[in-house]
Amino acid sequence: MARESVARDFQAGDGERVAIVGGGLAGCLLATLLGRRGIEVTLYERRPDPRVAGPERGRSINLAISARGLAALDAVGLRDQALKRALPMHGRMVHPLGAGQNFQPYSADGERAINSISRAELNQALLDAAEATPGVTVRFSQRVTGVDVDAGLLQMQGPDGPVTEHAGVVLAGDGAYSAVRRSLASDGVLDDRQDFLEHGYKELTIPPRDGDFALDPDALHIWPRGTAMMIALPNLDRSFTCTLFWPKTDFEALDTAAKVRAHFETHYPDAARLMPALTDDFAHNPVGSLVTVRCWPWVRYGQGSVVALLGDAAHAIVPFFGQGANCAFEDCIEIDRLLSETEGDWARALSLYQERRKANTDAIAEMALDNFIEMRDRVSSPVYRLKQAAQHAIERRSAGRYVSRYELVSFSTMPYAQIPRRIRRQNQVVAAGVLAVALLAGLATRRLRRRRP
Ligand SMILES: Cc1cc2nc3c(=O)[nH]c(=O)nc-3n(C[C@H](O)[C@H](O)[C@H](O)COP(=O)(O)OP(=O)(O)OC[C@H]3O[C@@H](n4cnc5c(N)ncnc54)[C@H](O)[C@@H]3O)c2cc1C
Structure with a gap:
C-alpha cells in the first residue's frame, strides 16, 4: 500500500x-x-x-x-x-478439561497485573x-x-x-x-x-456464589479447548463475565436448552456448575463478530x-x-x-x-x-508451562535485558512494532547462550574422558 x-x-x-x-x-x-x-x-x-x-x-x-x-x-x-x-488480574488461571486448574503469572516477579x-x-x-x-x-x-x-x-x-x-x-x-x-x-x-475470523463470541455470566466470587478474582480465567475457548473476567459485583469464542456455525448448532446444557457439562463442567442462567444467556445474548x-x-x-x-x-x-x-x-x-x-x-x-x-x-x-492460538491451544500444554517458567527464570536473572512478549505488550509502552524485533533478538541471544553452554559441556566431558586411563 x-x-x-x-x-x-x-x-x-x-x-x-x-x-x-x-x-x-x-x-x-x-x-x-x-x-x-x-x-x-x-x-x-x-x-x-x-x-x-x-x-x-x-x-x-x-x-x-x-x-x-x-x-x-x-x-x-x-x-x-x-x-x-x-x-487486578495477576495471571491466567487455566482450566484444562479433566485436570485441575493451574495459575500462570503474567510477569516474572508475579507483581504485575492487568485490570x-x-x-x-x-x-x-x-x-x-x-x-x-x-x-x-x-x-x-x-x-x-x-x-x-x-x-x-x-x-x-x-x-x-x-x-x-x-x-x-x-x-x-x-x-x-x-x-x-x-x-x-x-x-x-x-x-x-x-x-473476519470464522469465530464469533457470546457473553455468559457466572454470578456470585454465597455473596462471594465463584472463582479466584485475581486471575483471567481461560478454558482452552482447541477450536473453542472461553475466558472469564471478574466484575466489581463479584460476578464474572465469560466470553465464549467459537466458530459461528457451532453456536447455531446448539439450538435447544438441552443441547446447550449438555455441551457445557461435557466441555466446561467446572464452569457449567456455576452458571445457573446459562441456557437463558445463551439463547438471548447475541453472537458478536471478530x-x-x-x-x-x-x-x-x-x-x-x-x-x-x-x-x-x-x-x-x-x-x-x-x-x-x-x-x-x-x-x-x-x-x-x-x-x-x-x-x-x-x-x-x-x-x-x-x-x-x-x-x-x-x-x-x-x-x-x-495470541488466540496461544490461548486456545498452547497454554494448557506442560511444555508451554515449562517454557514460560524458564522464560520467567531467565527474566529474573537478566536485569531487564530479557522481557517476555506478554510483558512488553501489557506492562510497557514500548511501540508495538519494536516488540517482535526485540523478541527475535532476545531469542537469538538465549539460543546462542544455550549453544555455548552445550559446547562447553561437550568439551569438558571430552577432556574428562581423555584424562581417564
Ligand atoms: C469481545 C471483545 C473484548 C474486548 N476486550 C478488550 C480488552 O480486554 N482490552 C482492550 O483494550 N480492548 C478490548 N476490546 C477492544 C475494544 O473494545 C476496542 O478496541 C475499543 O472499544 C475501541 O475504542 P473506539 O473508541 O475506537 O471504538 P468504540 O469503543 O467501538 O466506540 C465507537 C463509538 O462510536 C459510536 N458510533 C458508531 N457509529 C457511529 C456513527 N455512524 N455516528 C456516530 N457515532 C457512531 C458508537 O456508538 C461508539 O460509541 C475488546 C473487543 C471485543 C469485541
Whole structure:
C-alpha cells in the first residue's frame, strides 16, 4: 500500500471547527485532550446518552486495561479513578478439561497485573471528563452517515431527520464498522480490508456464589479447548463475565436448552456448575463478530477539510491480547503529542500520526491473532508451562535485558512494532547462550574422558 501523506490543499486556520465522530473510548478521550488545548470540539455520538439510556447490549461488558491504557488515562487525570474501580488480574488461571486448574503469572516477579474494568463505567467516566472540559460539546443521537471531504461537510441523521454540518477537521472514532471509513472508501482511494475470523463470541455470566466470587478474582480465567475457548473476567459485583469464542456455525448448532446444557457439562463442567442462567444467556445474548481492520490511508485531505480515522475505525483488532482499547487510547495521545510538536498544524500532525502509528497497529494486530492460538491451544500444554517458567527464570536473572512478549505488550509502552524485533533478538541471544553452554559441556566431558586411563 502506498503511504501517501501529502497535505493536499488543506490549510487549517485558527478556530477551525473540529468534529469528533463517536463518543466511545477513543472519541471521549480525544475530545478531552483537545478541549484542554483550548480547541473547540463537537463530539457526535450515534447512541442516546448512555448515562440516561443505559449501556448497549452485545458489547463486551468488561475490558482488560494495562500500561498503555493507564498511561493515557493518566494524561487526563482518570488513572486513579479507573484503578479504584478495577480488579487486578495477576495471571491466567487455566482450566484444562479433566485436570485441575493451574495459575500462570503474567510477569516474572508475579507483581504485575492487568485490570478488569467495566466498559460502560470507563466510557461514562471519559464522557463526564469530556463534557466537563471547556470547549467540548457532546451531541447524542447523531448518527453520522458520511463525509464530503472537499466541501468539509459532515452528514448525519439526527432525531429530527438528516442534518449537514461544516467541520474543517473530522476525527473519526466511530468503531470497527465506521461509517466515516465506509464513506471515504466509496471512491476507491481508501483501501479498506476487513478480515473476519470464522469465530464469533457470546457473553455468559457466572454470578456470585454465597455473596462471594465463584472463582479466584485475581486471575483471567481461560478454558482452552482447541477450536473453542472461553475466558472469564471478574466484575466489581463479584460476578464474572465469560466470553465464549467459537466458530459461528457451532453456536447455531446448539439450538435447544438441552443441547446447550449438555455441551457445557461435557466441555466446561467446572464452569457449567456455576452458571445457573446459562441456557437463558445463551439463547438471548447475541453472537458478536471478530474483525481485523487494515485500511490505508487513515487521513484524507480535501480543499477545505481533513478527515482522520482513529481507534477501531482505523485498525480494529481481535481481542486476544486485550489491547484494542489500550491501542485506541495511544492514538489519541499521539495526536495530542503531534499537535504540540507541529504547533497546532493539523495537516502535518495528522500526516505524522498515520505514519507513526500504522506499523505499530499492524504489529499488535498480528500479535493479537497469534495470541488466540496461544490461548486456545498452547497454554494448557506442560511444555508451554515449562517454557514460560524458564522464560520467567531467565527474566529474573537478566536485569531487564530479557522481557517476555506478554510483558512488553501489557506492562510497557514500548511501540508495538519494536516488540517482535526485540523478541527475535532476545531469542537469538538465549539460543546462542544455550549453544555455548552445550559446547562447553561437550568439551569438558571430552577432556574428562581423555584424562581417564
Ligand atoms: C469481545 C471483545 C473484548 C474486548 N476486550 C478488550 C480488552 O480486554 N482490552 C482492550 O483494550 N480492548 C478490548 N476490546 C477492544 C475494544 O473494545 C476496542 O478496541 C475499543 O472499544 C475501541 O475504542 P473506539 O473508541 O475506537 O471504538 P468504540 O469503543 O467501538 O466506540 C465507537 C463509538 O462510536 C459510536 N458510533 C458508531 N457509529 C457511529 C456513527 N455512524 N455516528 C456516530 N457515532 C457512531 C458508537 O456508538 C461508539 O460509541 C475488546 C473487543 C471485543 C469485541
